[in-house]
Amino acid sequence: MPRTDRRPRQRLDAETRRAEILRAAGEAFSTQPYAQVSVARVAETAGASEALVHRYFAGKGGLYTAVVEAGVRRLIDSQRAAVRADPGTARDHVAATVRIYLDLVAEWSPGWLHLLRSPGGEPVAATALRRETRDTYATLLRELLLLPDDPRLDYAIYGYLSFLDAACECWAERNHPAEDREPITEQALATLSAALTAAGHPGVLR
Known part of the structure; x- marks a missing residue:
């Protein structure tokens, strides 16, 4: 039948x-x-x-990698569009990229949270894509802040990105309270500013 x-x-x-x-x-x-x-x-x-x-x-595996690729493309495009639309300062521009990232974290939890805790649980191609995305995001920050080619800045930028992910992990565990968005943004900016100052580039985030 x-x-x-x-x-x-x-x-x-x-x-x-x-x-x-x-x-x-x-x-x-x-x-x-x-x-x-x-x-x-x-x-x-x-x-x-x-x-x-x-x-x-x-x-x-290929399906998941395509989803990650689409999400990454949307994230980077949204961040670049927000910067182009905002005539503000470098600090305003970086803050805009953080807020857009927070939007993505809230949208993709708990999938995002699980992969942050268990990075080996996804296809190799997707893991490589995430690493490539971090490099792309680091390049975006260099462009936004007009930073020179200084190896010391790699520690500052990648350290900031790790802080942002750790803060977002804590935020996701608390179910993304809206009132914590701006404190996270301000702390992320303070972390990046301190790291850049330690790398010999103070006053960049004005």
């Missing part, structure tokens, strides 16, 4: 179908640890078949 409990699949063009699968996967990975997400559930949510998900993304 043919099954009647499956939702009928809507015919979509390849690009739209791929976007629907990516959207469904984004929702799944943002609310569950990587190991708990199934391709079957993502396919069902997107109204697609498992075979189609494997065809477009070569399995769960």
Whole structure:
């Protein structure tokens, strides 16, 4: 007897179908640890078949990496757009990038929180992409602050990024209280300013 409990699949063009699968996967990975997400559930949510998900993304690892890549692209694009739209100071610009990052952390928890605690639980390609993103973010900060090519600044910038992730981890554990957003932003700015001063570049964040 043919099954009647499956939702009928809507015919979509390849690009739209791929976007629907990516959207469904984004929702799944943002609310569950990587190991708990199934391709079957993502396919069902997107109204697609498992075979189609494997065809477009070569399995769960490829699907997750595509989700991370889309999220990273949106994060960087949003940060750059916020800076371009704000005629404020360098401090204002860095603060804008922090607030956008806080938005992403809130949207992607508990998936973001789980991966921060268990970085080995994701595909190698996704881990490499995250590392590349940190380098891209470091470059963005250098551009925003007009920093010279000084090796000492790497310690300041990457130390600041680690502080920001640690602060966001604590914030996520407390379920992202809105009233803590600005204190986190101010502390992140103070951390970066102190690190830059120690590296011989005081007064950058004015």
